Amino acid sequence: MSLDMLRKPNSRKKGLKMLVYGQSGTGKTVLGLSFPKIVAVDSEDGYAWYEGTDRAKNIVGILDTQSFEDLSNLLDDLEDSIDEFDTLIVDSETKIHENIQEALIEVEESRALRKGKDVLDANLSIRSYGKIKQLESRLQNLKVKLASQGINIVSIAQAQDEMKDMGSNKRIKIGEKPNMAKNAQFDYDVVLRLFVKDGKYMGIVEKDRTETYERGAEIENPSYANWAKRLTADDNKGNVIVKDFGKDKEKSKVAYEETVVSEMPFKDQVADYVSKLDGQDKKEAFAKKVKALTGSGSLSTLTEEQQSKVLTYMNDNKLEAA
Structure with missing residues (x-):
């Protein structure tokens, strides 16, 4: 702190x-x-x-x-x-x-x-x-x-x-x-x-x-x-x-959710992110972004380095999936 x-x-x-x-x-x-x-x-x-x-x-x-x-x-x-x-x-x-x-x-x-x-x-x-x-x-x-x-x-x-x-x-x-x-x-x-x-x-x-x-x-x-x-x-x-302690509970909730998601396997983290995207166009745009970042359209074949790029992108754009 x-x-x-x-x-x-x-x-x-x-x-x-x-x-x-x-x-x-x-x-x-x-x-x-x-x-x-x-x-x-x-x-x-x-x-x-x-x-x-x-x-x-x-x-x-x-x-x-x-x-x-x-x-x-x-x-x-x-x-x-x-x-x-x-x-x-x-x-x-x-x-x-x-x-x-x-x-x-x-x-x-x-x-x-x-x-x-x-x-x-x-x-x-x-x-x-x-x-x-x-x-x-x-x-x-x-x-x-x-x-x-x-x-x-x-x-x-x-x-x-x-x-x-x-x-x-x-x-x-x-x-x-x-x-x-x-x-x-x-x-x-x-x-x-x-x-x-x-x-x-x-x-x-x-x-x-x-x-x-x-x-x-x-x-x-x-x-x-x-x-x-x-x-x-x-x-x-x-x-x-x-003093608005009601907001503290909301911050704790968000932090807890982020911790739970971060401990998921890579494929589950991606699935969680995609499920929160609003509209099919955003989901298709995300799939294109993943392919642009990794050169692959299959999550199961990504290396740890490629997965890291995808996770970084999701973290930087989590408001899109709010």
Whole structure:
């Protein structure tokens, strides 16, 4: 790896990525509404009672949906309006997560019907689980990209019991976790679990990269104000560095495909290249080029030197076969 790929650490503007989760009635939505200039994705119709009240004064706009596709399109569109809002709230991530699962189980049921199988026996296949992970990873990367441009991300999730298998068909509750994409909490700067104690809304800090609070700290009525000083500090001003990790996956895919092809026998590499050429005219032009380079029209008779010439040509012109 060239050192030219590295950047120097610097002060720059960045948004806070916060994950808030808890049981019903613990103040999750109220915490989210304390953030500035909000675009909210309301998947539970939970904002209806706040609209038109002082609680909703920071809302710029609301998208009512549980659809992964709607949220994905919104995240793409928001990049063109980056100066019109400061915070994106997804309330709740749980409903989006469930929507993806429900959509894919319906696909599996349709497949079962087409194959004459009992719909009740249809389960999510390994392929579908992979698709769920792919879709949710794309959403997370889009959120990270917005945060790198200075937008606060507040993901709100319902809590679910975390269980431990004790053997002999016995399981015990050992805690709670957010009901959303598996391991998604690692993408966030702050993770708060909300609960009610002695009639007060409380938040326990499970993670805080901003170092505003220590892990395990309990905060009464947590809100944007608890992190406002850190978010407006001098080291969170200036230019932005856009982080588009979604592109990294595409680069990895291309690099992997190139590695696989390069390890194929020569004839298979040529066949792969030709299969990607668009139109018979391009395929005929390639065959003529091979003969011009090698003096032969038969791949099986080419020497290693002649094969090398053909491979070099294919590599230099791989965009033709894209």
